[in-house]
Amino acid sequence: MTIPATGRRALLGFAAVTLAAPRLAAAQDAWPTRPVRYINPYTAGGPTDTLSRLLCQKMSDLSGQQFVVENRTGSGGIVGNQAIAQSAPDGYTLGLGGIATHAIAPTLYARMPFDPHKDFTFASGMWQLPNLLVVNNDIPARSVPELIAFLKANPGTYSYASAGAGTTLHISGELFKTMAGVDINHVPYRGSAAAYPDIIAGRVHMIFDNIPGALAQARENRVRALGVTSARRSPVVPDVPSISETLAGFDMSSWTCLCGPAGIPRDTVLRIAALARRALETEELKRAYLDQGATAWPTTPEEIADFRASEERRLAPIIRASGARVE
Template sequence: MIKTRKILGKTVAIALAGAGFFMTASAAADAVSDYPTRPITVTTPTAAGGGTDIVARIVSEKMSALLGQPIVISNKPGAGGVIGNQAMLREKNDGYSLFITANSNQLIVPWVFKNANFDPIKDYAPIAALGVVPYVLAVYPDFPAKNLDEFLALIKKNPGQYQYASAGAGTLNHLIPEMLTHTIGTRMEHIPYRGVAPAMADVLSGRVPIIFGSLSSVLENIKAGKLRALGVSSAQRTGVLPDVPAISEKIPGFRSEMWVALYAPAGTPGPVIDKLHKTAQAALSDPKTKELFQGLGMSVMTEGPEELAKMQEAEYQQWKETVEVAGASVN
């Protein structure tokens, strides 16, 4: 009898434990189906008014309407994205703290700043790629090279003789030309500035003749004849500048663009990630979103969590090599 009673008690315990499991699983499912039940905060590691911030606001407004909860933008700029990333490391992985950032802040900065203290692969769960914009090789109108062929021949024949401006060490304005010169076996002199605005001012004045600027930052001056576009960094030509060749037409495989993506802290529940991904895709498919992105020179992206993870892992290693070649690391 004692033995039977023990077996019976164990059976009841297992049954109760099983019931508890299913209750827990059911409660978790209900929690996800109800998500979100309160406002969401989206952090960006850039200042208000910048390209990443504008993308964050456009997408968040659409997602907020679809999710039925407010989405608050929190700007935490500084140190090329380090401050925003370190702030995100302190956030909970419950789906109410999200991160919208550009690949330049996320995948380059850890190689540039040795004290960045974040891992873009391990510390974040990818949700959705949002938008992408190519960079444009643009020169002062009096620059001797009139097209991409002439430009490549000129800098290859005269290593170190020509200067290019950037928004600072480790930015895409700095590393894309370093990638280019390394690929063709030459070099140019890097003139860093504290931001895009002062760099652009000196290029427009002719003090520094060359810049690799994002399409949105140089398009107006190209149209006005204040800069001459020689090439774009995307894999193919852009419809906004159809007569400007892709650099890859002359250097096969050359490609580097700025893209912006949505992340959550690592460990955020999969069903929450899935719901956010579907919501982001719905927001991006809205014609108004596409129109607003076009005004920024951007194209909507379609990559989900898995595709985004593969894309960032490959690019993370690519930037490691480029930063090393450029000698852009700082302590």
């Protein structure tokens, strides 16, 4: 029997697709088979950039594929996370989500260009980074209990700085006000570094800053460290008590997660999570993170998705009580 030319072409095309299908499936199963774009929604050179690049380099080493960091900044991380949410769900665009964009922003912002619950696939936690409460050296308090007593004796007189409304620095201060029952004023700055000249001079009196920046100032005796904001003491400053040792239940740490757009295939998500865990559990990366004041934090996809939702619920009443709102 003679097959017409058009039929032969169709048959050959079908055979090619059939033969290629296992190779395509294998390529998908073997993620990553090409470079992966990692979007950091914050500026180059900052703590999230340094920690992200350390992780991406380790994942590159382990997988044999490049994880390329792209800084996509704007609106406190909203711009970068919008880019993550709108990318193709193939596992080749991932990025940094976290407490600011996925737990604080849903309550802080009247409108957002993405839904943290519906528009992302969560693969793993990455790190946790507590804040350090430091005060002006002229403040007589040498401990958190002494600071609370001092502030209660001088209501409305003293103030705390932050890196802007809705940051963990701001929400740490609001949580402290609520739990300690003190009246202190919030003074926002464009980044914590800009606040230190005023704190050192005594124009503003304290800040709940990320450990790396605050610790550098404390070690130079420009400010005095009183407490860390994590539930337990930080291994970076083990001699500094946790605020929770005075205010039971106090806990406010920055945390980040490795996420991508909604719809990434389950097998690929599990491979992303497994690679992140391998990287985060290496002694080299754990030490490098501790040098930056952070703790490596691998999780399962389910654990990080549940944690994000619980953090949004926990922080919502604190944010509302602070009066912070972005229209």
